[in-house]
Structure formats: C-alpha cells, structure tokens
Amino acid sequence: MATLQYPYPKAEFGALENYRTAKHTHDVQPKTINLEIKSLLTRLKSKPTFNPNLKFDVSKHIIFKDEYFEKTKIATLSDLHITKTRMKPVSDFAAAYPFPLISQEAADMILWEAFQPEVLDRYGRVPNLSKDITRLDFHVGGHCKDLAPFSNALYTSPEISEIVSKFVGLKVDTLYNTEVGHMNVSLASLDENEIDNLPSAKQDMLAVLEAQNKKKGDEIPSTLGLHYDSNTFALVIMLDMGDDAVGGETGIITGDDKVFRVPDPKIGYATLIQGTVLKHVATKPVSNSNRITGVVGLASAGPELLDNCRYTGVKPSILPRTQHDQFYSEWFEWKFKHLENHLNYQRTLIMEKFEKGEEFDQLAMIDVCKSMEKYLHASWAEMEAVSNPPYPPKEFQTPYSELPDYD
Numbered sequence: 001m002a003t004l005q006y007p008y009p010k011a012e013f014g015a016l017e018n019y020r021t022a023k024h025t026h027d028v029q030p031k032t033i034n035l036e037i038k039s040l041l042t043r044l045k046s047k048p049t050f051n052p053n054l055k056f057d058v059s060k061h062i063i064f065k066d067e068y069f070e071k072t073k074i075a076t077l078s079d080l081h082i083t084k085t086r087m088k089p090v091s092d093f094a095a096a097y098p099f100p101l102i103s104q105e106a107a108d109m110i111l112w113e114a115f116q117p118e119v120l121d122r123y124g125r126v127p128n129l130s131k132d133i134t135r136l137d138f139h140v141g142g143h144c145k146d147l148a149p150f151s152n153a154l155y156t157s158p159e160i161s162e163i164v165s166k167f168v169g170l171k172v173d174t175l176y177n178t179e180v181g182h183m184n185v186s187l188a189s190l191d192e193n194e195i196d197n198l199p200s201a202k203q204d205m206l207a208v209l210e211a212q213n214k215k216k217g218d219e220i221p222s223t224l225g226l227h228y229d230s231n232t233f234a235l236v237i238m239l240d241m242g243d244d245a246v247g248g249e250t251g252i253i254t255g256d257d258k259v260f261r262v263p264d265p266k267i268g269y270a271t272l273i274q275g276t277v278l279k280h281v282a283t284k285p286v287s288n289s290n291r292i293t294g295v296v297g298l299a300s301a302g303p304e305l306l307d308n309c310r311y312t313g314v315k316p317s318i319l320p321r322t323q324h325d326q327f328y329s330e331w332f333e334w335k336f337k338h339l340e341n342h343l344n345y346q347r348t349l350i351m352e353k354f355e356k357g358e359e360f361d362q363l364a365m366i367d368v369c370k371s372m373e374k375y376l377h378a379s380w381a382e383m384e385a386v387s388n389p390p391y392p393p394k395e396f397q398t399p400y401s402e403l404p405d406y407d
C-alpha cells in the first residue's frame with residue numbers, strides 16, 4: 001500500500017513527526033515496568049478478594065448516592081471570576097469538588113487492566129511536552145474498548161453520564177473510546193538513589209508546594225502542562241494515591257490569574273471540570289507518591305445541541321499515547337453520529353413546524369445550517385494534513401481577559 005504524503009508536524013513546534021507510527025519512541029521505560037509497575041501489580045494481586053476476571057456491577061462498583069448532588073461543593077465560572085472564555089461555555093458549571101464515585105475494588109480493577117503488558121505496549125506512552133517529568137510519569141489511554149472490559153463497562157455506563165449530566169445541568173454522554181479512560185500516571189520511585197534526592201520531611205514538601213503555588217500555572221511541574229481540554233467535560237477519578245501524598249491536585253487558573261487547587265482527592269473520588277473553558281494543569285505530587293487518575297471525557301449528547309469538542313491536545317502528533325488510525329476513525333465515527341442525529345432532529349422539526357402552520361423563519365434556518373457547517377469544518381480543521389501549528393498554542397498562555405471574542 002502506498003503511503004499517503006502529508007505536510008508534516010515539526011519537532012521544533014513541539015510535535016511528534018512520527019505521529020502515524022505506534023510512537024515507540026515514547027514507550028514507558030523497561031525499568032519502570034520491571035520495578036514500580038510490577039510492584040503495583042503484585043500489590044493488587046495480593047488483595048484477598050482480587051479477581052482478574054471481575055465483571056462490572058453497577059450496584060457494587062458505583063458508590064455515588066443522590067445526596068452527593070447536594071453535599072458536593074460546586075464552583076461556577078462566576079465563582080472563579082472567569083468572565084471571558086475561549087469558546088462559549090455550555091453551562092455556568094466550572095468544577096465540582098471531590099465526591100465519592102467508585103469503590104476501591106473498581107479502582108483496583110481499572111489499574112489492573114491498564115498496567116497489563118499488552119496495554120502498556122500499545123497504549124502507554126511518556127508525555128512529549130511536560131514540566132519536570134521523569135521515567136515515572138506517563139499516560140495510558142485508548143485501551144478500554146478492546147483490552148479493558150471492566151474499565152470500559154464502568155466508564156461508559158449510563159450511570160456515569162447521568163451523574164455528570166445532573167451536576168452540569170445539561171444532558172451529556174461519554175465520548176469516543178480514545179477519550180474514555182485516559183490515565184495520568186505518576187509513580188513513586190522505588191529506586192533508592194532516586195529517592196535520596198527527593199524531599200521527604202512533610203515540612204520540606206509543604207515548602208516546595210507553597211513555592212509552587214506562587215509560580216505561574218505554566219511553571220508548575222506536571223505531567224500535562226497548562227492547557228485547555230479538547231473535551232467539554234472531564235470527569236477525573238482518583239485511582240491511586242499515596243497515604244501521605246502532598247500535592248498532585250488539578251490546578252485551575254482563575255479569572256484573576258491565580259492557581260486554584262481542587263482540594264483533597266481520595267481513592268475512588270472524582271472531580272469534574274468544564275475543561276474546554278478552564279485553563280488548568282495536572283500537578284505532580286511533591287512527595288514521592290503514586291498519583292494515578294482515570295479521566296472520562298464527556299460532551300453534550302444532543303440531538304438538539306452539537307458538541308464543542310476539539311482535538312488540539314489529543315491529536316496523534318501531540319499526544320504520544322494516541323494511535324493515529326484508531327483516533328481518527330473513532331473521532332469521525334463519533335462526530336458523524338452526532339451530526340446525523342442533529343440533522344435528523346432538525347429535519348423532523350422543519351416539517352412539524354410547517355404542519356402546525358408556523359411561518360418559515362429564514363434567518364433561524366441559516367443559523368441552523370451555519371452551526372452544522374462550523375461543526376463539520378471543526379471536525380477536520382486540526383488534522384495534520386492541513387494544520388501543524390506550534391504547540392502549545394498561544395491561547396493556552398493568554399490571560400482570559402485578553403482572549404479574542406469567540407464568534
């Protein structure tokens with residue numbers, strides 16, 4: 001088969017030139033697999049009730065209760081003093097403080113599935129552009145549908161979408177497979193020599209944390225630098241966290257340009273953010289601790305409303321763990337499905353209105369068509385074949401107040 005020729009993304013622009021390959025240049029190091037990951041798998045396996053073939057059971061594994069809707073603290077965009085955004089927010093919801101979502105057994109099973117050798121080989125990659133990362137920081141993602149049946153069943157269960165929908169005040173759905181179950185992994189080193197160079201006294205760690213908090217968002221050590229998400233909402237579930245871990249939270253940049261750390265994550269707890277309009281950073285723990293989160297991307301479910309997802313930060317030339325053929329196939333299948341549903345909805349509406357004797361509104365119809373054109377255009381506009389701008393885009397550094405108007 002002849003290889004298609006495209007213009008290519010440039011390394012000096014922060015991109016991966018080998019984006020159409022499996023990108024083994026960014027594999028997780030064998031040392032990490034043989035030491036820290038092996039030890040983690042041994043710990044999981046040694047739990048008395050461990051079962052590698054565990055089936056997802058919603059009544060057992062999702063521990064969310066309706067009362068958490070009232071109990072969970074919510075920050076709106078106005079609370080965070082964010083008045084200007086890079087695109088139209090889908091609701092005023094900004095972030096939810098941690099709430100209990102999944103059981104320990106479920107968290108363990110998600111970890112077990114993600115750290116299997118085949119999964120790591122195909123979908124585990126170290127980040128390309130991050131601040132102060134080591135061999136212990138990497139991503140896993142895109143593995144759920146084919147290689148992680150438990151994780152897939154949990155993440156895509158209707159219960160998860162329903163919980164998020166209620167929090168954000170809008171009907172949402174989980175995204176395409178590549179964006180379901182992305183994991184941000186930072187592991188504690190088990191190498192004595194490395195450990196000696198890390199702060200260990202609580203006091204020292206708190207001092208480091210305080211110094212970090214005074215820095216600008218883009219100077220904070222993280223596995224994923226200061227960014228906006230490509231997906232409308234991110235549900236971030238804590239899967240593993242060292243007992244006396246210091247730091248490691250999601251830091252949100254507020255309207256007055258301060259870093260607001262979403263507090264106190266515990267294993268099985270989740271936080272939720274409208275990541276397309278909130279500039280944020282996944283901070284690295286200051287302590288030598290594990291910090292592993294599983295992220296579910298969600299967006300408006302339609303059919304009345306088209307989603308606003310992009311792929312700036314997850315496209316294959318930017319995110320090493322994203323696999324080219326899989327990503328674009330899943331992305332377009334998903335986008336077309338949404339467009340199809342929306343088109344159907346609009347088609348039915350047109351004739352309903354006519355049959356009711358309503359006057360045909362030309363200007364309203366032009367808006368409907370324009371929004372579909374915009375949607376279709378956005379679905380391809382960032383592909384490497386036509387767009388390889390420097391990464392991170394300027395927008396990620398621009399203060400909210402200086403963002404251009406979105407329409």
Ligand SMILES: [Fe+2]
Pocket residue numbers: 227228229234275280
């Ligand atoms: Fe993010």
